[in-house]
């Protein structure tokens with residue numbers, strides 16, 4: 001902690017552990033001490049809700065039951081296992097880390113906080129979670145849930161997204177954590193944030209084991225905390241999605257190897273919101289007159305810093321016209337289109353969740 005940074009102190013946290021024992025949800029990753037399984041769960045739980053994670057977690061581990069299996073999984077299959085979870089760099093980093101565990105740690109997941117923290121894609125929170133849950137290392141695990149709980153317990157009004165606030169809260173948690181109950185303490189803090197000390201101004205203080213000690217509750221300001229400085233507004237990108245169908249096959253292309261949704265597969269899209277006559281004209285320039293051209297619903301997908309606002313069309317091509325379009329990369333730099341039958345798309349090609357609205361047409 002830097003010299004002038006504010007220090008905060010958590011109250012007596014004893015009631016938290018007994019509350020956790022009685023109220024914890026029965027979640028699959030709470031029945032294991034295998035660091036690999038805990039790691040998979042924690043990476044999936046970043047940015048994704050518990051209920052959405054459970055089926056992915058089960059399927060991922062059935063196919064890739066250990067670090068060696070993850071290290072050796074072909075990329076396209078790995079992307080398919082992650083399809084719909086989003087933030088695909090999470091799983092790419094996991095595979096890099098798995099290769100590192102195989103090469104540098106003899107295939108055994110490391111046991112110390114520092115070695116775990118050094119793996120690709122593992123930050124302070126995840127290293128604290130894995131090392132405490134799997135090995136009882138007394139390390140704090142401060143995620144957004146814990147930041148919110150502490151901000152309210154201590155009526156801490158600094159911007160919780162700032163690095164200084166994270167340091168302050170981490171030190172307060174470290175001081176309050178019972179060294180012989182590190183895992184349960186961390187899980188209990190996360191659980192309290194997830195099911196009682198809820199975000200968006202609706203905490204269930206009546207159910208909270210710590211309400212008598214909570215400064216925000218005493219001051220009546222729990223709905224105003226935590227403070228988050230407004231992020232820059234997201235850039236809005238208008239797109240036109242074209243589902244090009246030739247017989248039973250649909251056109252896809254692989255996104256570039258770097259950047260947003262790297263290496264995933266998608267339908268053709270053009271910049272801006274085109275009207276039906278614009279699409280017809282664009283196809284005409286490719287030498288194509290479609291059999292049918294049908295507008296689909298519009299859709300929006302929100303990324304961290306970006307929003308895609310999409311309009312869509314289904315284009316039924318004449319037999320043989322697919323080839324004409326496959327050879328025209330629309331903006332010069334992209335990979336070429338190819339046509340794939342539906343079963344193959346379902347089995348092999350990971351399509352980002354951003355295209356969910358158009359998936360039924362593919």
Ligand code: ADE
Pocket residue numbers: 027029042045046050143187190194
């Ligand atoms: N969110 C992050 N980690 C979690 C965990 N271990 N259990 C429930 N929710 C979580």
